Amino acid sequence: MSGFEHYDRELQDLDSEIHRYAAVCGVxxxxxxxxxxxxxxxxxxxxxxxxxxxLEGLLILRIKLETExxxxxxxxxxxxxxxxxx
Numbered sequence: 499m500s501g502f503e504h505y506d507r508e509l510q511d512l513d514s515e516i517h518r519y520a521a522v523c524g525v526x527x528x529x530x531x532x533x534x535x536x537x538x539x540x541x542x543x544x545x546x547x548x549x550x551x552x553l554e555g556l557l558i559l560r561i562k563l564e565t566e567x568x569x570x571x572x573x574x575x576x577x578x579x580x581x582x583x584x
Contacts, residue, residue, distance in 0.1 A: 505567050505574070512560050513577055519553040528578040533557075 520527040525536045537554050541547045564574040 505563070505572060508563060509560070509574060512556060512563065516553065516556045516560065516577065519549050519556060522549040523553055525553070 517527060520533070520536075523536050523541075525532045527533060536550055537557075541550050560577065567574045
């Protein structure tokens with residue numbers, strides 16, 4: 499398996515979890531301001547706050563993986579694909 503296939507699979511798994519936790523937190527991952535507000539503000543209740551912490555950790559992991567990919571000459575796909583404008 500090439501390095502790109504390995505990174506591709508890792509990103510798919512990571513992105514899937516990011517989108518799942520964003521949904522649990524009620525955050526539109528395409529809206530940077532919503533994501534920042536979610537990460538900045540603690541939530542009522544333990545379960546909601548754990549989801550927020552998990553989302554934050556997953557986003558940090560994605561940034562680290564993107565950084566590693568870029569340093570090796572790969573171009574990571576965006577977390578949120580650009581809209582088609584339709």
